[in-house]
Amino acid sequence: MIHFLAFAIKRAIQGFWRNGVMSLAATITMVLMLMLLAGLLIVSSSLQVGLDTIESKVEVLAFINEGVSEERVEGLRADVEALPEVASVTFTTKEQALEEFRATQAAAGNEDLTRITGTNPIPAKLNIKLKDPRVFGQVRETLLGPPGVVQEVIDTQETIDELLGVTGVLRTAGLVILAVVGLTVLLIVVNTIRMAVMSRRDEIEIMRLVGASDGFVRWPFIFEGVLVGLLGAFVTLGLLALASQPIGQLARVLAAHLPPGFQQNLTQQVIGVVLGAGFLLGGLGASISVRTYLRREPGTG
Amino acid sequence: MPHDRLVAMTGVRGVLRSLAGRRDAAVLERPTQAARREPLALPGRASERRAWADAASGARRPSVALHGVSKTYGNGKRALVDVDLLVPEGDFVFLVGPSGAGKSTLIKLLVRDELPTSGSVFIAGQDLARLKRRHVPRLRRQIGIVFQDFKLLPARTVRENVAFALEVTGTPGRQIRPRVDRLLALVGLSDQASQRPAQLSGGEQQRTAIARAMVHDPRVVIADEPTGNLDPLISWEIIQLLLRINEMGTTVLMATHNAEVVTALRKRVIALEEGRIVRDEVGGYHRDY
Incomplete structure (x- = not known):
């Protein structure tokens, strides 16, 4: 098992570098999408908190x-x-x-x-x-x-209604944009992994001939997709950390009186969501690719 | 001068000396005469009958068995028609026939790259049609495959090419090196272990491929025109190696167009034409009578 993991991870990293340009493009798009996701999360939860504060003081x-x-x-x-x-x-x-x-x-x-x-x-x-x-x-x-x-x-009824309207629009628009970008990222990951599969065609053929099990053939590619996702997530979190000062101010503007611990909660949420989304998108894209391009059953006809 | 060239210079005779004591050895020196001297090998499909009998009596288990195998591809091409074939364990069998006769299809069926349209294929007692997908890798480890175009990975050294077959089948790292060393010694490439395929002669590349085919100690080695890209002397070297592997107990099935080799060795020859077995006997590349 450890041997298998070591093999798959080593091959995934090799594949990532070998496919440099595609991997980079996939990672950058992943970063863009995750930034959008994080931004949406920050804005909407700040607005929500602001709304709650206003309501409590109504x-x-x-x-x-x-x-x-x-x-x-x-x-x-x-x-x-x-x-x-x-x-x-x-x-x-x-x-x-x-x-x-x-x-x-x-x-x-x-x-x-x-x-x-x-x-x-x-x-x-x-x-x-x-x-x-x-x-x-x-x-x-x-x-x-x-x-x-x-x-x-x-x-404050009007104010609350307006805020609710704004958050609603923001949320809907954000989700639509997010879905579109997410789909794009997925397709790019699918394509990146497809290229990786293609560039390793000879190796895959040999692996199958010498009796490598499907796991050894497939998992390196899935790991490669996850690698793209996680790398994108870490870059995103790095950029967000650099921008945390202005973001904090923005949050404070949106919600004049932030409850204690709000920023910490939000930070944890953002880290979780960004890592999770990167991991899932990368893994999912790669699985789709592997399923589509590595499936071959011998036929009787 | 590379090692294999030296071997090649000693040529056929060198090969022969190594085969001394074998019944076929004398035949090798003057194949055409030999053929004349032994005009009647075994008539008809006697060798096949013998193989079935062997199998029935339990003397030698068949390592390859095909029963009424036909293969028709999606485009309607009938690649194999009602093929019966039994290869007892430890045999050395040539598979001959013009291009398109069905040799490649037969090999694909044996490694379960394709399934027969009708009939059944057994390898070492396993019915390939009933083999579950997840058990196919286990089957492939019992079969060593060698190709005309070697199928080596250009970016990897000889050692890495052989080790690759062990790595991808989950062999623990510390077991890999000794096994690879043993195989490289078997094929005589210990000194070339750290060279890449591009630095090797064709013969050395094929020997690397053979070493890789042997990593899992297969019961059967299937060689698909292993000498197709090699000059005659180097071809003999490869044949010698396959004979040695066969002597060690591995069944060898070799598809070839190399008439000289087939005729000289007086092994069992299965001739395919238009998807049917037209000849199955100990003899030469062409019909002897």
């Missing part, structure tokens, strides 16, 4: 018009709180809202422009937390019910 904001009396605001608040889909409602006065605004601006390192205006331009608001972030029910209608109280209602 709240409806109702900005109150200038000069509306506190009683009316309190009344509205009570109405909204009575709705079954609402978890809690908090009121933020103009002053509190200004403080919040200043705090976020300072945290972001921006200059506080509100100091220039002299008056407070930030409106008071009601923050409504929902029990289920996707069920808005009558919240919006209730808030806009009493005329003149609420200036504007902002809910």
Whole structure:
């Protein structure tokens, strides 16, 4: 068994070098496909995480018009709180809202422009937390019910819908592209191994004549395909490692607050998926090739 | 001067001396006279009858047996028609006949490269039609095959060419070298072990191929025109080697057009014409009578 493995691996490596140009072309296409795969994985899981984060923070904001009396605001608040889909409602006065605004601006390192205006331009608001972030029910209608109280209602439903749309499109487009590139890679591997089989025709003939079992004839070629796949996977992972800094930033942009361990999980996922895909595509392509070009049963006619 | 040239210069006589004591030896010197001296070898298909009888009595097991074998190819060409053939273990048999007579088809059937359209083929007691695909390699290891065009791997040395047959059949590495050394000594190529086929003479290349055919100690050696590409003297050298292998107990079946060799050796000759056995007797290349 060990002898067989050593033989098959040695022959696979020999075959890879002997077929240099084809092997290289196959490896490069493999790298391109695996890059696409990894990219799709990174973007979609970052988006997913971002989406989850947004959903967990979902709240409806109702900005109150200038000069509306506190009683009316309190009344509205009570109405909204009575709705079954609402978890809690908090009121933020103009002053509190200004403080919040200043705090976020300072945290972001921006200059506080509100100091220039002299008056407070930030409106008071009601923050409504929902029990289920996707069920808005009558919240919006209730808030806009009493005329003149609420200036504007902002809910994240639209944002979430848009994000969902974007991720959906990205995922579908990505999968289509991935399928096309994957098929191309498969065909290239099939062709590469076919060339390897052809270039070893004489050896295969002799192997069969001297009584080599099918395993000895076939497995070196399958290993050669796997070699192309794994080499492509390692090159891909190497390139990704080099680009990990910008990728990390990209992920952070897509999902403002990444949960702890996210990057590590993603890294593990990417490594697994890239290695697995390379291995499978290489092996599958080679098996198809070997099955097609090495099959020969003696006929009776 | 290469070793085999020296052998070649001593020529037929050298070969003969090595065969001294054999019944055929005297015949070799003057084949045509010999043929005249022994006009009647064995009439008809007596040798075949004898072989069947041998087999029936259990005296010698047949290493090759064909019963009513016909082979018709997909294009309608009838390559073999109702062939019966029995080769007892340890025999040396010539297979002669014009091109297209069915010699190559017969050989393909013997190594299970093809299956007969009807009839059955046995090698060392195994019915090839019933042999499972995964057992074909085991069969091939019991048969050594030698071709006119040697079929050596040009990028490998003599030693590597012979070792290749052991490597690809899963022989443990440390067993390979001694076995290859023994075989190279048998065919007289120990000194050329590290040369590549292109550096060798035709005779040396064929001896390499014979060494490779012998790696698994086959019961049967099938040689398909092994001297077809070689000049007469070198041909004798190859024949001598095959005779030696035969003396060691291996059945040898040799397809050839080499009339001189066949006529000189007075071995069993099976003549094929248009897919049928037209002659099976101890004798010369041509009908003696």
